[in-house]
Amino acid sequence: MKHEKMVSAIKSAITKLENSMKALVNRDEKGTLNHIWHAAADTEYALFLFSIMHQEESEDSSWKSSFHVKQVEIGPNLALAQELLEEAIKNIEADELNDAYKKTWMAQRYILEAQQIFEKRRRAEGR
Numbered sequence: 001m002k003h004e005k006m007v008s009a010i011k012s013a014i015t016k017l018e019n020s021m022k023a024l025v026n027r028d029e030k031g032t033l034n035h036i037w038h039a040a041a042d043t044e045y046a047l048f049l050f051s052i053m054h055q056e057e058s059e060d061s062s063w064k065s066s067f068h069v070k071q072v073e074i075g076p077n078l079a080l081a082q083e084l085l086e087e088a089i090k091n092i093e094a095d096e097l098n099d100a101y102k103k104t105w106m107a108q109r110y111i112l113e114a115q116q117i118f119e120k121r122r123r124a125e126g127r
Helices: 002-025 029-053 062-066 074-093 097-124
Strands: none
Touching: 002 029, 002 074, 002 097, 029 074, 029 097, 074 097
């Protein structure tokens, strides 16, 4: 049952990312931010479900501390997040939950970075 909820949350995040990229192409700032925010919430929920299932996982895993988002543009961050989430679903279906957790965690970092980039640009432009 938790696997179904994780897949559902991740699929919802993927849809939100697709919608955010469409809004970004159409220069709909409010729509872009709204969809990014919802994608972040969906991935956070999926990570919560993973944490319930894998309580033995250390919060300060070495792979987490060595991971850094290198993209400085919104679109590539969203695309990378979407790709990672699609891979995470495949991992869940193959019962590779540790890999699915890592990919979902990394995807969330890309989503949050896209959100921060967007907000910094808006503040710099005085909006």
